[in-house]
Amino acid sequence: MHMSQPDMPNRFPFTEMPTGWFAVAASHEIAPGTVKPIHNFGVDLVIYRTASGKAVVTDPYCPHLGAHLGYGGTVEGEAIRCPFHHWKFDTAGRCTSVPFAPTPSGAKLKIWPTAEHNDMILVWHDLQGRAPTWEMPDFEKTLAPELCDFATYDGLKTYPQEVLENGADWLHFNTIHQTRQLVGRVDAKSDGAHHLIFRFETKDMENDSAMDHFRGGVDFYGPGYARNLSWGKSFPNITVENSVYVTPIDQGTLQIRSMHRVVPDNADVPLENLKQIFAVLGPEITRQLEQDIVIWEQKAYLPHPMLAASDGPILKYREWYKQFYPTDPVESKAVA
Numbered sequence: 607m608h609m610s611q612p613d614m615p616n617r618f619p620f621t622e623m624p625t626g627w628f629a630v631a632a633s634h635e636i637a638p639g640t641v642k643p644i645h646n647f648g649v650d651l652v653i654y655r656t657a658s659g660k661a662v663v664t665d666p667y668c669p670h671l672g673a674h675l676g677y678g679g680t681v682e683g684e685a686i687r688c689p690f691h692h693w694k695f696d697t698a699g700r701c702t703s704v705p706f707a708p709t710p711s712g713a714k715l716k717i718w719p720t721a722e723h724n725d726m727i728l729v730w731h732d733l734q735g736r737a738p739t740w741e742m743p744d745f746e747k748t749l750a751p752e753l754c755d756f757a758t759y760d761g762l763k764t765y766p767q768e769v770l771e772n773g774a775d776w777l778h779f780n781t782i783h784q785t786r787q788l789v790g791r792v793d794a795k796s797d798g799a800h801h802l803i804f805r806f807e808t809k810d811m812e813n814d815s816a817m818d819h820f821r822g823g824v825d826f827y828g829p830g831y832a833r834n835l836s837w838g839k840s841f842p843n844i845t846v847e848n849s850v851y852v853t854p855i856d857q858g859t860l861q862i863r864s865m866h867r868v869v870p871d872n873a874d875v876p877l878e879n880l881k882q883i884f885a886v887l888g889p890e891i892t893r894q895l896e897q898d899i900v901i902w903e904q905k906a907y908l909p910h911p912m913l914a915a916s917d918g919p920i921l922k923y924r925e926w927y928k929q930f931y932p933t934d935p936v937e938s939k940a941v942a
């Protein structure tokens with residue numbers, strides 16, 4: 607058997623999946639009446655949407671004889687019907703109907719806490735089965751569909767913590783993405799333990815060129831979502847948003863859902879201006895994300911990185927992120 611060398615980094619020493627809200631589908635992907643098998647957090651699941659529009663994520667196997675609801679299950683009003691013997695279950699997982707027989711009282715599907723915010727269907731994952739302790743906020747609606755773009759990257763060989771860490775790694779914007787030199791700070795306005803805010807701006811604003819007046823920020827909400835915001839002199843009264851959702855598929859494989867859009871600060875911003883900014887910044891956001899993917903899939907996670915004075919608050923981010931693991935990820939690997 608191959609033995610790893612003692613000085614070789616353990617590429618990704620994360621042993622547990624974190625606790626929090628994770629995106630499992632974009633809202634538009636699951637129309638009313640849709641039933642779809644999904645696989646996240648190392649398990650098979652089923653997502654469906656009722657006739658009235660409620661999105662539900664459930665364990666897949668029918669408690670009667672184990673049929674998989676994701677293959678042939680159908681939505682009937684506010685219930686899902688098993689393909690095999692047509693038992694029906696409501697959105698709380700209770701069995702409400704059995705053909706030709708009274709409904710057994712104990713028959714129940716496990717429903718995962720599910721919520722929908724900002725056109726994303728989110729599931730609460732907790733290895734210890736605890737209920738959600740916070741809710742995702744709702745942001746402003748997108749003005750027009752052509753001012754918003756959405757992409758999914760599937761099966762990436764990395765981890766949620768690694769991907770979101772880029773929001774704390776200000777130096778990488780200057781180097782790999784070749785943006786202007788940024789300086790930043792940790793914002794005190796964080797809202798509860800699950801919310802962390804960083805704000806940054808270009809360093810040499812005295813030059814007064816358009817790019818010297820760039821301001822940006824990232825809002826982290828729990829272990830699975832970061833909202834990157836940018837404001838610039840070249841696009842006044844407009845906020846550019848890049849929302850990044852990271853969701854485990856299995857231990858070591860990840861889905862990224864990336865949504866970017868432009869949001870006007872007031873109703874006077876002409877639609878034409880918004881479209882122009884979107885046309886320039888949309889491909890730029892995609893370019894930056896795809897540059898990072900190559901790094902994420904090949905890098906090692908160093909628990910004790912050698913940081914320089916120019917680095918962002920990476921350790922601050924890591925210290926904050928730790929709270930989302932049911933056990934300390936580095937600690938538990940050390941004893942394994």
Ligand code: FES
Nearest residue numbers: 668670671688691
């Ligand atoms: S297996 Fe689902 S109703 Fe029989």
Ligand SMILES: [Fe+2]
Nearest residue numbers: 772894895898
């Ligand atoms: Fe990046």
